[in-house]
Amino acid sequence: AKAEGRNRxxxxxxxxxxxxxxxxxxxxxxxxxxxxxxLTLHFQPQVTLPDRQIVGVEAxxxxxxxxxxxxxxxxxxxxxEESGVIDALGRWVLEHACLExxxxxxxxxxxLHLAVNVSAREFMRSxxxxxxxxxxxxxxFPAAALELEITESTLQTIDRSLEILGELKKLGIAVSIDxxxxxxxxxxxxxxxxxxxIKIDRSFIHDLQHNPxxxxxxxxxxxxxxxxxxxxxxxxxxxxxxxVILTRMGCAGGQGYLFSRPIPVADLIKxxxxxxxx
Ligand code: C2E
Ligand code: CA
Ligand code: CA
Ligand code: CA
Numbered sequence: 001a002k003a004e005g006r007n008r009x010x011x012x013x014x015x016x017x018x019x020x021x022x023x024x025x026x027x028x029x030x031x032x033x034x035x036x037x038x039l040t041l042h043f044q045p046q047v048t049l050p051d052r053q054i055v056g057v058e059a060x061x062x063x064x065x066x067x068x069x070x071x072x073x074x075x076x077x078x079x080x081e082e083s084g085v086i087d088a089l090g091r092w093v094l095e096h097a098c099l100e101x102x103x104x105x106x107x108x109x110x111x112l113h114l115a116v117n118v119s120a121r122e123f124m125r126s127x128x129x130x131x132x133x134x135x136x137x138x139x140x141f142p143a144a145a146l147e148l149e150i151t152e153s154t155l156q157t158i159d160r161s162l163e164i165l166g167e168l169k170k171l172g173i174a175v176s177i178d179x180x181x182x183x184x185x186x187x188x189x190x191x192x193x194x195x196x197x198i199k200i201d202r203s204f205i206h207d208l209q210h211n212p213x214x215x216x217x218x219x220x221x222x223x224x225x226x227x228x229x230x231x232x233x234x235x236x237x238x239x240x241x242x243x244v245i246l247t248r249m250g251c252a253g254g255q256g257y258l259f260s261r262p263i264p265v266a267d268l269i270k271x272x273x274x275x276x277x278x
Pocket of ligand 3: 178179199201235
């Protein structure tokens, strides 16, 4: 049993060494990727329900690695966060998202609304607001059309969060809670913080038709958002049936493969130019 234990230990430590090697490799690669033109942005439309007008987009980063091919953000964002590379990556995303979207109009000729994901570490940085202000000035993107998506865990330090949210509000930048319902934050956090919008996580949506509990939770979240006067958007809508159910529940905003996958800006421009057939 002793020998077996030793082998197992060796097995684990080899495995761990390999994984930390891989992480290091990705981390170094990511630093190069930012300056080396390997990152791109895709934009996923956000639409009104039930009429499916495109009112905004969410920017989602893509990494085309020269040897490993396309690496999904779920794989490299956590590494970027732990290593601190997220600071440079976040600045790159914001700058390029604003530049690419600066000229795009919504159906009524206004600036199309842009949502950008921001990690807790970026959000809490003391120079975050200044950097944001500079980026907006440099790119000419209007603050009023920008929205930052943060998760519940980002708001753990209430005092600091209040301070930053206050600054953002002064600038006219909106804030939404991403993946809402998956975190552990108490609802009082929402009541005490100036949040504009909640994004209901797609885990509540995928079996909406067959899961009365999931449906009840979504209904409760819609009622909550309403009473707190926050907008709501549902992510991960894949079927027309889900869209119908969600519309009936009073959800006015949606995002998901049913409407469009995340796409390059050139495809977005085509999509915006296409009459929607109804
Ligand atoms: P997220 O912010 O929750 O983004 C939504 C994810 O769901 C995206 O995955 C999107 O492609 C996917 N999605 C959209 N509609 C559907 C649908 O109908 N069905 C299904 N199954 N999936 C759908 P993606 O692009 O792989 O991004 C994964 C996560 O990586 C994001 O989750 C976000 O947390 C993070 N991420 C992506 N870009 C950035 C970024 O620029 N900065 C930061 N900090 N995080 C980012
Ligand atoms: Ca998001
Ligand atoms: Ca989300
Ligand atoms: Ca998510």
